[in-house]
Every structure is written in structure tokens, then in C-alpha cells.
Amino acid sequence: MKTEELLINMGPVHPSTHGVLRFKLTMDGEIIKKCEIVMGYLHRGTEKLGEMKTYLQFVPYTDRLDYISAFPNNYAYVKAVEELAGIEVPLRAEYIRVLTLELNRIVNHLVMIGSLLLDLGGSTMIMWGFRERENALQLFEMLCGARMTFNYIRPGGVREDLPEGFMPKLNEFIKDMEHRIDDYEELISGNEIFMMRMKNIGVLSAEDAISHGMTGPSLRGHGVNYDIRKIEPYSVYPDLDFRACVRNECDSFARYMVRIDEMRESLHILRQVVDAMPEGKPASQAKYGIAPLTGAPTAVSTYFPRIFTPPPGEVYSRIEAPKGELGFYVVSDGTIKPYRIKIRSPSFCNLTAIPKMVEGLMIPDLIAAFGTIDVVLGDVDR
């Protein structure tokens, strides 16, 4: 039977688009013929703002990109600046950074799985996920006073040392999480309805996924054995034992399972970090081409070069953020402000795969596939 095609707008304000994203769907009956994505509703011009701030002043702006996992944003930018300016970082600071990065990875995946299940109509997981996330956010609050926008990792180290009583609380969290993840698996992974919604839905071949620029856990669900922490090791990851979590099924279920596996791996890394945490300073005290400061140094500025001038040059530095490859392309012209900052956000590039992935599916399947891509709109629109 031939029916007329219908244009449906999904979003920009829709709970399943995880922010303000708009799908323009051309429907043939219940089947999606064509999916066009409209975005930019949250565009704040972060890259332009970066050209007007000093290197240190830009750190808080990176928090607002992917606000679910802000530590990796801080770190990706700071890593690029450190490479550009040749700033050395003490070992303790690197360990504290890895600790925050992996904690944040767990938080990100909890939110992702919770909201995925909520989109599919199951409300238990988001309650459970946010319950555990709350414990992690309290740890973040102990560290830097903020729960989501941290401004904690800075060129040369981290802002403050670990507070008293942090390690016991962290150990408690790790111990608690171990059996919580088993609970999630028991609740979700074997659930028949969930499997019917996820298995063989949103299938994309590995070649297509790579061509569409997918990275991170979403790509590892397509059988590509890759992890930037492994292939281009940074920080103290070479000293830590972990594996890249890969699934071969190329469907929504595989992308979900990679997240569960990654939470276990992150816990494994956290345990090693707790054991190996070295003594020392949390930030470098060396001076790197610092312009003279005016006024008396405060407790913070004794640690950090507040104003510094990297030599002219450009650098592209990338890390394995919870959502995929997060990179900063920073160009210095030898002044105190960056000449150009380009943000390569994982959400933006992963999203390019959606139109191809959902062709021929129904709208509920679009929501399931979109949920497993794990997109935050602050990261897409920048």
C-alpha cells in the first residue's frame, strides 16, 4: 500500500533528545525514511570566548561543554596547553587526575544507562543510577567544592590536594559500586523486553561507524579494538593495568554492554590508583615564562602560573573521554591568550552516525539507538 510521506518534528524540547536537539523525520507510515538533525540551540560560542581569555581563564568554560563529565573536559584542554607550553606535572597530580577521570567515567555511564532506560520506559535504573552518582558527586564536592562544574584540573597540576577523609570514602564507594553493577546487570541486561528493544536495533557496520567519525565506547560496540588510553597513552595510564572493552555485535545492546564493562574496568583502575597514590605536591611549582604578577600571591597562585606565555605553535591533543575522543586544537601566537581553540567534541561526531543508523527503523527505535550513542547537547553545540 502506498501512503503519503509525513514530516514529523521531534524536539527541540523533548525528554528523549537529552537537551535541545531537533530531529526532522520523514515518515512513511511508522517507518523512518529520512532523518535530519537540526542543532545549535545551545551554541554559546565557546571557541570564540577562548580567544578572549587567558589560558587559565578558559578552564571553567570547558566545564560547560559536557556537563555530565566535566573532569575529562578540564583535562583534555589542560593537557593540550601543557604540551604547548612544556609544563611538567608532578606524579601525585597525575594520579589525582586519573582518579577524577575514572570516577567521572563511572558517573557518566550511570547517567547514560539511567536515561537510556528511562527513555525506554523503565524508571528504576535512573533512581539507582542517581543514587550511586550522588555518592560520587559528594566525593567531587569534597575535592573541589563543586558537584558538576569543577574547574579543578589546571595547567601544572590540580587545584587542591586530596582532602582529609577522602580516601576512606572513596574506598567505600568502590566497594559499594562492585555489587551495584551486578545489580544493574541483573535488573537490565537479562531483561527480555530490554533485549528485544536493543538487540539487532541500530545496527551499523564497523566501516560505516569509523567513516562517520564515531569514537569511544560507541565505536567499541562495533568491534573496533581501540582506546586512546592504550594506543596513545597519556598521564599514568601506561603504569595501570586495564583493557579496552570491546563488543562485536554492532547493535544498541553491544554499545550498552560496553558501558557496563567500562564501569568495571574503571573500578579496577581506581583500586590501583588508591594503592599507588604517591606522596608529593599536587601541582608543579616551577615557573614557565610567567608574566610578573601584580599584588600579593594568594594560596592558589603560589602553585599555579596564573599568566603564562607558551611559545608560538600549535598542538592537537586528544584523550579518551567517557563519550569518545575529546580533543583540543590550540594555537598559540606567543601572547597570554590562545590565538585559536578548536574543540573536537565526541558527541558532535558520534551524532553524525544517527541518520544512517535509524533509516528504516521506527521512532521508538530511534530513541533507543540515540540513547546508546550517549550525547550531551552542551558538547554538541559548544
Place this chain on the structure above:
Amino acid sequence: MNPAEEIKQLFPGSVVSTGIQTNKPMATIKKEDLLIIAEKVKEMGFDNLSLITGIDYRDRFEIIYNFFSYAKKQNLVLKVVLDHDKPEIDSLESHWKVADWLERETYDLVGIKFRGHPNLKRILLPDGWVGHPLRKDYDMSVDQFVTLGEDGEDIVSTDGSNLLRR
């Protein structure tokens, strides 16, 4: 062998210079030969186009492609210099699908035109926006206001006086 040097051997006439950009082999190439070289780069196994950056240097534009090969675990940086008066370059959309959006973003914010792109329109800013914000001569003193039209389309104007009434 370093992939940038390999390209220089294959296309001696098209490569202006080769070098290293913080551990990554880099080749600066002529803009006319981008498509031929891109085809070769794809053949060499660089299946991931990681990033496209456009930079305004006031007298010229530079556009930078970061490639990565999952099989060889290698990086490659291609750099192309464009005239400031007429920034135009061939599109890589047919080789890497992600280039579709990355090029649209570069067009939107930096104002570089990509020849052969199937759908070259603004992606982050609304269609009627004036200027390309990441250019150094972008006039930031002019406010631009975006409202919704009858059919949900974006209307951009420089006059914000009647916004509250709507």
C-alpha cells in the same frame, strides 16, 4: 616510513613541505591537489578523519586535517593554506562521512567554502546570521537576535526592540 614523507615521495609536486607537529607527521600540501592526496591517504589506511580546523591568520586561512589509522595506529596531519580573499577548497565528504558536519561547521564559523559538498549550509548558527564568528575581523559590537517565525523557521535581525512584545 613516516606517512608524510611517503606522500611527499608519491606527489613531489603537490607537497610544499613536511614536518612534525608535536609528535605527529605533518605535510603542507597545495590546495588544488587535496582530493588526489586524500584518496591516497584513505588508501594508506587512514580511516578516521578526526578533526577539521580552519584558522584565520588575517592574511591567509589555514585548514588542518587530522587523520588517524586504526589499523596502523598512526597519525597524519595535512595542512592547506588558502587565500584570504577567496577561501575555497574541495570537500572530503565522499571519502569520510564525518567530513559532512565538520565542513559545515568550518563553513559556519570560519566561512571557508567547500566545493562539492552536498549540503553546505550553517549548522550551529541560524541561516540568516551575518558574518562568520571565528574570523578575526568579525564585528562583535553588532547584536543579532533570533526569533521564531510562523512556520518555526529562524528569523535573525539586528533590532531587538520588539522582542519582549512577542
